[in-house]
Amino acid sequence: MNTVEQIIKKESLDDIVAVFALIKPNPHLDRMIRLYNRDILKEYGALESAYSRLFAAGVLAIGEHGLAIKGPNWSPPKFMTENRYT
Template structure:
């Protein structure tokens, strides 16, 4: 199982979007989540809802070329700081 697949299967939607929205445009992120854990979107709501929550909270900000950028309140999720998937 790939590292990305393990993250998508084990972490919350908001934690996934907090990191991967900086690296992948929305269509690619949506496809990644739907292919590895489609239940995640049903459980936490839509991908657009996650973006809206994170932008409102200042975790993400609108960026360029379909990518988000770090907002003033961005903080690495626990799975990154704890290096769970290294």
């Protein structure tokens, strides 16, 4: 199992989006999540809701070319600070 697959299978949707939205546009992120963990997006609009929550909380901000940028309240998710997948 590769690192991305492990993260998507084990972490929350908000944590996944907070990290991968910085490097993947929404359609690519949607496909990547569905490839490894369809159940996390079972509810209609779950990915869009996660983006909305993170933008509203200041974790993400609107960037260019379909990517988000770190917002004023962005901090690395716990799985990154603990180096769980290295």
